[in-house]
Amino acid sequence: MRMDLLGGFGEKGRTSLAVNGGGRRILLDLGIKVGAAGAEYYPALAGNVGDIDAVLISHAHEDHVGALSWLLSQGYRGRILMTAETCDEAPSTLEAYADPADLARFPFPAEQVELFEPGDTLSIGGLTVVTGRSGHVVGGVWFAVDDGSRRVVYSADVVPDSNVFVMDPMPRCDLLVFDASYGADPVAGSDRARAIAQWVAAHPGGCLLPTPLSGRSLELMALLQGPFAIHAGMRRSLSAQIDATAALHSEVVPRLRRRLAEAADWHEGEPLPPCPLLADDGMGKAGPSAVLLPLADAAGYPILLTGHLPAGSPGEVLHAAGRTGWIRMPTHPTLSGNLAIWEGAGRPPALGHSCPAAALAELAPHIPSLRTDLRTGDSFTLVS
Incomplete structure (x- = not known):
């Protein structure tokens, strides 16, 4: 072969x-x-x-x-x-x-x-x-x-x-x-998840969490403890992912369903919410986060990036300038x-x-x- x-x-x-x-x-x-x-x-x-x-x-x-x-x-x-x-x-x-x-x-x-x-x-x-x-x-x-x-x-x-x-x-x-x-990288996913939760808790006035629509979005939803919002365009996909129960650990499904039901919908043109806001994609290159990343930066709204940042991507540029946090969500x-x-x-x-x-x-x-x-x-x- x-x-x-x-x-x-x-x-x-x-x-x-x-x-x-x-x-x-x-x-x-x-x-x-x-x-x-x-x-x-x-x-x-x-x-x-x-x-x-x-x-x-x-x-x-x-x-x-x-x-x-x-x-x-x-x-x-x-x-x-x-x-x-x-x-x-x-x-x-x-x-x-x-x-x-x-x-x-x-x-x-x-x-x-x-x-x-x-x-x-x-x-x-x-x-x-x-x-x-x-x-x-x-x-x-x-x-x-x-x-x-x-x-x-x-x-x-x-x-x-x-x-x-x-x-x-x-x-x-x-x-x-x-x-x-x-x-x-030797750092366990549980340690990184704990660090992300602590970072979010340290920004009680709200923050932007750019994330891929599939995969990491559910991981972040599972670890967030308090109120949070999602870009309204994500809801249908997130619901469909949670309904694909054969792909998920059975014990996490009820929590994800509850958390999605509790999440507020954020629409473009509204004020940035006083809670964590999930928006796709994770690099600020496409999707709602392509608009939200510069908007949040201009407003002084904290931003936490949690994944790969290709050179020259909007997320990488802002992080290199010291204007975002970054903690890898494995x-x-x-x-x-x-x-x-x-x-x-x-x-x-x-x-x-x-x-x-x-x-x-x-x-x-x-x-x-x-x-x-x-x-x-x-x-x-x-x-x-």
Whole structure:
């Protein structure tokens, strides 16, 4: 089996992996890279797209699905597989991150999408693809690809210790391509959640919490203790995510339903509320937070950023100027989580995705079989 590293290797963003085996070529994810331009915005996919047999999407965040309209503009007309939740959310992601000309000509192809459930086993020619819940977002999955003699596990984005989302154990494999977003960060998610709650409590007059619509929004709702508000446009999606109970820890569902019912709706044009305000997206690049971030900054309304900040994004610019707080809300594995994943997979050869090269090097002493020399554009052959 040959892996073509199309995006997210030695970098954060445009996550995409091609697996070649069993007489087939499939793409796992197809993201864009926020802050990049030109060719670097898209996966490093050269040549005729006609040799791609299928595209499998793990979830609807921009760094995993944002290049779909671009791929269609390149002539791809093959199979596209994803869960129903990803299918529901992907159009808004493309609206925010696809090239407008590509999106106008190639809108989200709902009629072309084949749906599957997390936990399903898919067949693509000589390849068998097992899926499992990721613990990252509702409808998010990991993929285990088997050609009959070798197995590659691609984690996509996972959270082994989420208090909200369930992650299924990944199988033993011959190659593990895992979510290295946080490098060797040793701080547990519970500690970071506690720090966020303390920061919010220290700003009783209200604050802005930019957040991705799916995933981290529910994590933040679960930890907030007092009154809070949401951008009104988020309510329908948040309600649908909570109703997807198979993706959630059962004990948290009643709390999330109660908290969403209690949340105030905030509409654009209204005064900023005297309580925490959740608004998507997490970087201030798109969605309501693209408007709210400069508005809050101009009003002296405290802002707490809790996720990845690509260079040049509105959130990163404000944080670099010292005008926001930042506490990472773990929605990817920390060091202990990735060690457990690697051990459970049988300590196989490993590649880390969604991680800059320097941070990946810091992780290498903990995972001796980790390859740190491979980058986007490289290929790797897994031999028997």
